[in-house]
Amino acid sequence: MKIKVNGQAVEIPDHLSVADLLTHQKVKMPDMVTVQRNAEILDRKNFAATKLAEHDEIEFLYFMGGGAGVAGRSR
Amino acid sequence: MSERSLNIETLLLHGVPPPDEGTGATIPPIFQSTAFAYPSAEALEAVFAGREAGYVYTRINNPTVDHFERRVNVLEDGLGAVACASGMAAITAAALALAGAGDEIVSANSIFGGTYSLFHDTLGRCGITTRFVEATDVDAYRQALGDRTKLIFVETIGNPKLDVPDIAAIGRLARERGIALVVDNTVTTPLLVRPRELGADIVIHSASKYISGQGHAIGGVIVDCGTCDWSNARYEYLRPFHQRVQQFALLAALRNQVSKNLGGCLAPFNAFLLTLGLETLGVRMERHCSNAVAVAEFLGTHGKVEQVRYPGLAAHPDHGVASRQFHGRYGALLALRLGSRECCFRFINRLQRVRNLANMGDARTLVIHPASTFCRDLSAEQREAVGAGEDLVRLSVGLEHPDDILADIEQALKAL
Numbered sequence: 001m002k003i004k005v006n007g008q009a010v011e012i013p014d015h016l017s018v019a020d021l022l023t024h025q026k027v028k029m030p031d032m033v034t035v036q037r038n039a040e041i042l043d044r045k046n047f048a049a050t051k052l053a054e055h056d057e058i059e060f061l062y063f064m065g066g067g068a069g070v071a072g073r074s075r
Numbered sequence: 076m077s078e079r080s081l082n083i084e085t086l087l088l089h090g091v092p093p094p095d096e097g098t099g100a101t102i103p104p105i106f107q108s109t110a111f112a113y114p115s116a117e118a119l120e121a122v123f124a125g126r127e128a129g130y131v132y133t134r135i136n137n138p139t140v141d142h143f144e145r146r147v148n149v150l151e152d153g154l155g156a157v158a159c160a161s162g163m164a165a166i167t168a169a170a171l172a173l174a175g176a177g178d179e180i181v182s183a184n185s186i187f188g189g190t191y192s193l194f195h196d197t198l199g200r201c202g203i204t205t206r207f208v209e210a211t212d213v214d215a216y217r218q219a220l221g222d223r224t225k226l227i228f229v230e231t232i233g234n235p236k237l238d239v240p241d242i243a244a245i246g247r248l249a250r251e252r253g254i255a256l257v258v259d260n261t262v263t264t265p266l267l268v269r270p271r272e273l274g275a276d277i278v279i280h281s282a283s284k285y286i287s288g289q290g291h292a293i294g295g296v297i298v299d300c301g302t303c304d305w306s307n308a309r310y311e312y313l314r315p316f317h318q319r320v321q322q323f324a325l326l327a328a329l330r331n332q333v334s335k336n337l338g339g340c341l342a343p344f345n346a347f348l349l350t351l352g353l354e355t356l357g358v359r360m361e362r363h364c365s366n367a368v369a370v371a372e373f374l375g376t377h378g379k380v381e382q383v384r385y386p387g388l389a390a391h392p393d394h395g396v397a398s399r400q401f402h403g404r405y406g407a408l409l410a411l412r413l414g415s416r417e418c419c420f421r422f423i424n425r426l427q428r429v430r431n432l433a434n435m436g437d438a439r440t441l442v443i444h445p446a447s448t449f450c451r452d453l454s455a456e457q458r459e460a461v462g463a464g465e466d467l468v469r470l471s472v473g474l475e476h477p478d479d480i481l482a483d484i485e486q487a488l489k490a491l
Contacts, residue, residue, distance in 0.1 A: 032321040032326075033128070034319070063319075063323055065125055065135070
């Protein structure tokens, strides 16, 4: 089935869970990645139980790099 | 067998896969590189934006440092770790990730003099107020907590007072109030206690001590246990990070803002040395602790010693808590009261193999007079609170044969 990963169209086998996707996509540092599915951040505890669906839009988010990803003052 | 179910002595060696499986190297390479190149502007932009994992600049992350962080994190059963230039840098970063001007810290009063000064003087000047409470009095913590309290800070064993707070009781209080409990586990290490199991949310180490084990590198590390809900309204600084990466909010705030901006990063070479140190931590802690018991028992009956403070002695007021908390081992720090500052100095000057220096957790047995050294900048009242009286020396018992440690101490006591 087709989904989007970080904005790119990707063909993946059916019935993959989010945990499976991390392996399938050879995601680096899978213990440190945050996964957003259709604009909603998934709880890591649910990675294995969450099955992907056709046209899902998945974003991987890291905090390992240089950007804070938050703008301006926090209060 | 999963990593989590391995015994800690095995986790020290096998808790994290070798970093370079391609070569078969078992020891992590030292990536002595300031920054890391990318093939395109888009690729580097993706790492900065958080869309891809990667190393960018050693002040922020580095593969050798990353490996050390993972090794410590597994030992503390954490969510993730951020290494720092020193234990003090780690405490500073953790405190500033949680608190800002107008906020409060509630801290045990018997903490290391440097940390006491950090909270009282340095963070105090930044508008963060620390309420110091009797370390072993859980009600005192309860009474000191307020709406602006962002963290409770304790050491597993006060230094040099050697009192032992009941971390489980303080942890229950912290959980009840939704306040992060930060535990400095430097002197006990995960070999004696995993503070997370007692309710800690953040664990700090000065890795320069037992993790190094040989007095050869300064370093520190912060472990987020993953137990505190950073979406709690109390942690307003973390809110934008939580919105972005949820449970990684604290780690992201440290890595991408607070620790990065403070600049106190761990050098890759120090991370390499500290990683090597970790591998032998298990056997070293066993020997440190058994030697310390021998020294404490010897000094406990010595006529020239007014008092021995060591939580492993049945007469120590916190012996029961320590026994429960540390599973029958009590660390390798002990303090002696010798009657006066002059007696302390005479004792130190007479020691032959026990080295007089400002450190602990070395393979060598060390001695120091806290009141004139690492606690000298504290007021008399503060020195009293941290247990650094003028008549007290602290011993950090090393790995020599216990008979030789005792012989040196015995001959030095004859000078009194």
